[in-house]
Structure formats: structure tokens, C-alpha cells
Amino acid sequence: MAEHSVQPTAASEDPAQNAEFEARIARGETIEPKDWMPARYRRQLIRMMSQHAHSEVVGMLPEGNWITRAPNLRRKMALLAKVQDEAGHGLYIYCGTETLGVDRQELIDQLLAGTAKYSSIFNYPTLTWADIGCIGWFVDGAAIVNQTMLAHASYGPYARAMVRICKEENFHKRQGYEIMATLAAGTPEQRAMAQDAVNRWWWPSLMMFGPHDTDSPNSDELLRWGVKKKSNDELRQRFVNLTVGQAKAIDLTLPDPALEYDEASGNWRFGPIDWDEFWRVVKGDGPCNRERLAARRQAHADGEWVRVAAAAHAARQQRPADAA
Amino acid sequence: MTGDTQLPLWEVFLQPPKGGAHEHAGSVHAATAEQALQNARDVYARRGETVSIWVVPSDAITASAPDDAGPFFDPGNDKPYRHPQFYKAPRGVRVF
DSSP states (O other): OGGGOOOOOOSSOOHHHHHHHHHHHHTTOOBOTTSOOOHHHHHHHHHHHHHHHHHHHHTHHHHHTTGGGOSSHHHHHHHHHHHHHHHHHHHHHHHHHHTTTOOHHHHHHHHHHTOSOOOGGGGSOOOSHHHHHHIIIIIHHHHHHHHHHHTTOSBHHHHHHHHHHHHHHHHHHHHHHHHHHHHHTSOHHHHHHHHHHHHHHHHHHHHTTOSOGGGOTTHHHHHHTTSOSSOHHHHHHHHHHHHHHHHHHTTOOOSOTTOEEETTTTEEEOOOOOHHHHHHIIIIISTTHHHHHHHHHHHHHHTHHHHHHHHHHHHHHHOHHHHO | OOTTOOOOEEEEEEEOTTTOOOEEEEEEEOSSHHHHHHHHHHHHOSSSOOSEEEEEEGGGOOOOOGGGHHHHHHHHHSOGGGSGGGSOOOTTOOOO
């Protein structure tokens, strides 16, 4: 709405305005699109929200890969609905990002040009049906932990998009966990397939929360501005704590010999994360980075006739007199 | 005509069942109002929680400005006699 007619902030900022902004954040107020905000707050939000939106959109690809091969109609309907939800979630967040005064086309161009980032988890391949279960359980589970926090973000349109997403995402996690529980209780081959998927997805899922707090350059600022309410490591710990019991309940083993309950803190301690792998995938050298971008570009090119036809139809509707 | 237009922006308002008011949900891009309605349904109403959708061209909305919020809403802020708590009732009586 008028939400979208935002003027970019001038380069030189008034310290008094800055102080008032920080005070509003400290009071827990929500920042809305037409409110004054520091240029850097705006930039950081555009970066973070567009990466989040891209992740939802690219996240459709590894799962879409299995729609035609789902083992039965019930699973197929669920997977179709989940992938549709991911498309919707991408659109909610693009819409929120636009309220910061950036064009959607610009964001999509950045994704297609390969200059935008998205969650590194989607650069891993989905080799078996169990991977679909594991994505719902781990990847959506991790996303819920993150998004539940972001539903309290200081920027209103982002927080509201997260509320909408969180309401829908629980089905994603449960359908994934159900797939895993079914396979884990199945034949030895099915059990082995489930365990293999857990082995491959566990560590990349922990990496989804981003670098350690000590290596995360954006975290301090985002925490100070109330965009994030918890640090990467806090969220990661929460995800581990939630997941250990779920794995035990279906008798699957998380691939970490160092996993150990710490009475004092009430946390499950876990082993070291391979950050070299994380940075390799973030920088474009994951197993599927090129394939994912190629698929997005192809989808965009394949959709061109639809955009052209829609615009032609609209133009024709506007002058019905010449239409005949 | 280029195929890379993002199409005009529309704001989406959803009405929940059981008599709630239409509430702003987000926005969609679409070439026409009819297409905006269909897109809004696909994006914002996938679970039967909506009985009616409004779509409005984003640039048709006039909004109050946050900088003027103080004086603009001021006439409503200094009239405590518009609230029931302004009025006294004998102790122990349930008035409402």
C-alpha cells in the first residue's frame, strides 16, 4: 500500500533521528515501512529478507525433484502442497522486502545473475525418497526455530510474514517426520535409507543457522536492532535440543559421536561443524549450486510467455472498443 | 514487449470466516484485477481460512504519514470522557 512508496534514506543521517530510532527499538516498538530508519537498517533488511525469500524459492527445487516419484498418492499430495507453500512463502517475503523501496524485479535479477545468496542447504542433492522426509524434519524444523524468532523482528512487514509462515510450516515438519518414522519402522532397506539420509542432512542442517557468533559479522548489528532476538549459536542449540529426542523416538542415530547431554546447562553438546564445507557451499561450490541456478533461470525463461500474455491481455482490456 | 516486467502491484485484504473484517495480508503482482484476485487466492488463501478477498492497486491507497502521527491523532488522545473508566459508579455495583 502506501507501504510501498518509500523514499530511500539520505546518506547523511541526523544523530537525533538515529537516537530516536534506537530508542524506539529499545522500547520494543515495531518499525513500519514509512517510518524513518537508518539507511543501514534498510540495507541489512533488504539483504536478509531477499536472501530469505530466495531460499524459499530455490528450496522448491530439491523437493520438486521427487513429486513425480512420491511413493503413493497421499505422499504426493502432501509434497505438492508443501512445495506450493514454499512458493507462497517466497512471495510473502518478497512482498515484505518491497516495502523497503526495492523492486521485486531487481531482487529476482540478482538471484538469476548469481549475485544473491540463498540458504546453502538447498545446494545439496535429494538422492532418495528419505531425503524428502529428512528435509521436512530437519530443514523445516530448523527453519521453524529461526522463523519463530523472526516473528518478533523489529520490522513489521518481516515479522508479519513470519507469523503467516510459521502457521503453515508445522505441517511441513510433521509430514517429513512421518515419512522418516514410517521408513525407520519399515524393512531393513528402508531403515538403511532413512539412516543414510540422516547422516547426510544432519550437519548441513546445523550449518543453516549460520557461522558461530564469533564469526558472524552481521549478527551483532541485527541483534542490536532487534531484527534477530537470538544468536546463531543459541538457535542452533535449541534445534539440537529439540531434535535429539525426536531421533531417539524413531530409533535413528544422529551422526555425531560427540553428542552428549550436559546436566548443568540442560543442553545437548555436539561435535565441531565443518566450516570449510559451509564456506565452500556458500561461495558457490556446493554439490548443486550450478544446477539450482540453471533450473531457476530456465523456469524464468519458460514463464516469459505467461508474463507477456498477461500484460497483453491487460492492455487489451483497457481498450475494449478496439478489441473487436 | 519485454517479458521481464514485474507487473503492477496490488494490496491484498482477506476476510476470515465468522464475521471478521477484511484485514491487510500482503501484496501480489498482476496484470489485471481479476488476475490479482486469483494470485491473491493462490498466495494468501490456500487453507480455507478466507471467505472474501479484496485487491486494491497499491498506488490507490492514501495513508497517514508517521511524521504527522502526533498532531493527526491528537484530537482522539485528550478526551478521557470517551472511555467508560472516566465515570464513577458506587462501590460494589456491577455496572457492566
